[in-house]
Amino acid sequence: MELLPVDAHITAIDHNLLGLPGIGVTYVVRGESIALIETGTALTVPHTLAGLEKLGIQPEAVDHIICTHVHMDHAGGAGYLAAALPRASVHIHSMSAPHLVDPAKLMVSVRRAVGEEAWPLHGDVKPIPEERMRPAEEMRLDLGRDVILEAIATPGHSPDHLSYRDLKSGGLFIGDAAGLAMDRWELALPVTPVPAYDLAAHRSTIAMLRSLNLPRIYVTHHGPHDDVAFQLSRASEQLDALVDLIDRAIADGESDIASLAARWMPYPDDGPAGLVARSWSQMSIAGMLRYETKRRQG
Template identity: 75%
Template sequence: MEIFQVDDHIWAIDHELLGLPGVGVTYVARGEEVALIETGTALTAPQTLAGLEALNIPRDAVRHILCTHIHMDHCGGAGHLAAALPSATVYINSSVAEHLANPTKLMASVRRAVGEEAWPLHGELLPIPAERIRPAETLQLDLGRDVVLTAIATPGHSPDHLSYRDHKSGGLFIGDAAGLVMERWGLIFPVTPVPTYNLVAHQQTIAMLRELNLPRIFVTHYGPHDDVDHQLGFAAERLDELVDLVHRALADGDPDVDALAARWVPYPDDGPAGVVARSWSRMSVAGMIRYELKRRQAAENG
């Protein structure tokens, strides 16, 4: 577990997502009240709680837990953190809130998406009482001391995806809206997962974010980045590469997910980082293939 300050009022707790440093963080925004942005998985909750203790933040001082979207590496720890932080309300897009109250279907879907090799790294969600869950899509959260967080719809990676603008710094907690920037592991690419990925929405989101001229993005995977237009532009380029790869494979009649993933994200490491690289690249290829086949079927059906 590592803690680092990223702004006067924002810290990041590296909770060793999927068993590795440099893969995922929970951000801590402090005004008069404290908010956590992103939760990691169920297995990262102990590290996040240890990070709060190291920051001398009492558990009852955390009033808000914000999730960007319903995927388990972003909301999987929400139930465990809510149980340990009795004053906290959990915020997520209302279209998927039911999965935090009853996570059975979500866990089954994630297991299929990430594959059996990576599934043990996720843990199991703990249900959250419905009365502690609030809709995030219209959120404007005033933490005091000029720290205000506002939700922005950033669909594509998933239809429910939200990002949160920090008005004090001008930065944006971006979740997976533009992908991974895991420089420690040499993994920088957008993630396009099954089953609800939408290419057009993703491209529109990245274009919209570039138009905002953000001074900084706070990436869940991983860390703050000031070279915002470069990162967003590179994400758009990598997305185009994946689209072209999938189109060529479908034209050849041989869309082999493993082979395509190894071409798009070649990663020889057989250790834990290799598990993450293979899982997320396979998931992305599978998501793009599914999207394209559905798009073609819809076009044929008029």
């Protein structure tokens, strides 16, 4: 676990997602009350709790656990966190709240999306009592001391994807809406997973994000980035390259996910970061292949 200072009122806890630093964070946002944004997985929760302890934050002092969307690395740890932080409400898009109350269906779909190699790194999901859930799509949360968080719909990566604007800094907790930007591992790519990836929605979301002229984005994978225009253009160019690759693959009748992923996003590291790169790029190839195949079928 590492603590990364972000802004005067924001700290990121690097919670060792997938067993490595530099992959995933939980953001701690402090006004008079305290909100966590993103939960990591069940396996990262002990690191997040250690981070809170190191920040001198008592479990009872956390009021809100906020997720950008229901994927495991963003909401998978919500149940264990909610159990450890007894006063916190859990905010997520209302279309996804039922999956955190009763996670059985979610687990089947996650396993299919992340693949067998990366599946054991994702942990399990603890059900959350329904009365602790809050719909986040209209969220405007006043934490006190001028710290206000506002939800913005950013669908595409997933249909339930929300981002949260911090009105104090002007920055945006952007989840996966602009892809990965993991500087430590020199890995950046848009993530376009099965089963619900939507390219048209993703493109509109990126265009909308550009129009906001954001000073800063708080990326879940990984950390704050001030070069927002660059991040958004890169994500958009990489999406175009992915669509081209998939178009050609469909035309040539090619469907081997691993070899397409290696061509789209060659990543040299055979170590653990290589596994992460492989898993994420294969997930994107599979999702885009499904999206483009379905689109052709009308």
